[in-house]
Amino acid sequence: MTDTSQSSGWFSRLRQGLSKTSSSLTRGITDLFTKEKLDAATLDELEDLLIRSDLGIATAERVTEAVGRARHARALDGESVRGIVAAEVARVLEPVAKPLDPPESARPAVILVVGVNGSGKTTTIGKIAESYRTAGLKVVLAAGDTFRAAAVEQLAVWAKRADAIFVSKETGADAAALVYEAWQKAKSEDADLLIIDTAGRLQNKAGLMAELEKIVRVLKKLDPSAPHDSLLVLDATTGQNALGQVDAFGKVAGVTGLVMTKLDGTARGGILVAVAEKYKLPVHFIGVGEGVDDLEPFDPQEFSRALLGLPRAG
Numbered sequence: 001m002t003d004t005s006q007s008s009g010w011f012s013r014l015r016q017g018l019s020k021t022s023s024s025l026t027r028g029i030t031d032l033f034t035k036e037k038l039d040a041a042t043l044d045e046l047e048d049l050l051i052r053s054d055l056g057i058a059t060a061e062r063v064t065e066a067v068g069r070a071r072h073a074r075a076l077d078g079e080s081v082r083g084i085v086a087a088e089v090a091r092v093l094e095p096v097a098k099p100l101d102p103p104e105s106a107r108p109a110v111i112l113v114v115g116v117n118g119s120g121k122t123t124t125i126g127k128i129a130e131s132y133r134t135a136g137l138k139v140v141l142a143a144g145d146t147f148r149a150a151a152v153e154q155l156a157v158w159a160k161r162a163d164a165i166f167v168s169k170e171t172g173a174d175a176a177a178l179v180y181e182a183w184q185k186a187k188s189e190d191a192d193l194l195i196i197d198t199a200g201r202l203q204n205k206a207g208l209m210a211e212l213e214k215i216v217r218v219l220k221k222l223d224p225s226a227p228h229d230s231l232l233v234l235d236a237t238t239g240q241n242a243l244g245q246v247d248a249f250g251k252v253a254g255v256t257g258l259v260m261t262k263l264d265g266t267a268r269g270g271i272l273v274a275v276a277e278k279y280k281l282p283v284h285f286i287g288v289g290e291g292v293d294d295l296e297p298f299d300p301q302e303f304s305r306a307l308l309g310l311p312r313a314g
């Protein structure tokens, strides 16, 4: 999705998208580090600021310690502190930044996409499908959110745009049955990839989780190694709720990786760092807007620089 020629355009979108978080962090840090005296109280306030930005307690502590160490070596101003924070945040994120890489040996490789309603599943699926099609792969999209007609229609639009084969059933149909048919279709078409959308809300949470479990069971009967990726799409504006969603979907869908959308809609974009620190799950993509170019593979260096409102490194 990102090649070198496009990546500077992406960095400015990323910076723009993260501007609510970065301006709040920049303001807070600048206020703290223009004081005459830099003491333990300043560091405590820095830690509070980072926690309020949802970076998570462990990261906030680690970052504050790094700033505390640096102040003995040199004079610190707001900008140098932001640089230290960005470097520490990148260190937390580095191990979780992994490209989505479904196995070539599986035909089809199956990507199951889960997450609550409105988190950005459909948009994410559309983008992923498009990028794999562009790379020459044959893609099947399964409209597993049989609960909502609008979700099926929206996915159909993306399928058309990405030139993917589209499999859907009538509203209210059994989602697991749809998944079965979609896998058979992918097999008979010798497709490389089957991407499955799922419902984000049914009558109740237990119903939703039971449906997801059933989908996974059906897939495993067709191919014991499926789903090869189970992506959880998280909406950054839900803040700390994102953590509970990783737990809940992790139990039933065996989440293997994350996508975080709507980082543009919150001043607490640090939640991505808290999730990474706690679960150590791969982060594949992040989204900072509704446009087609607003979702891109996750790059920890760029993300942490943009989060602190800093220019690109190097």
Ligand SMILES: Nc1nc2c(ncn2[C@@H]2O[C@H](COP(=O)(O)OP(=O)(O)OP(=O)(O)O)[C@@H](O)[C@H]2O)c(=O)[nH]1
Binding pocket: 115, 116, 117, 118, 119, 120, 121, 122, 123, 124, 145, 150, 151, 154, 199, 200, 261, 262, 263, 264, 265, 287, 288, 289, 290, 294
């Ligand atoms: N601001 C912003 N909006 C986004 C982002 N990603 C998705 N959206 C919007 O969020 C809304 C929900 O996205 P969908 O992709 O439909 O989410 P979904 O999880 O499939 O939701 P349902 O179709 O309701 O189940 C749409 O209006 C998207 O355009 C993002 O990164 N930033």
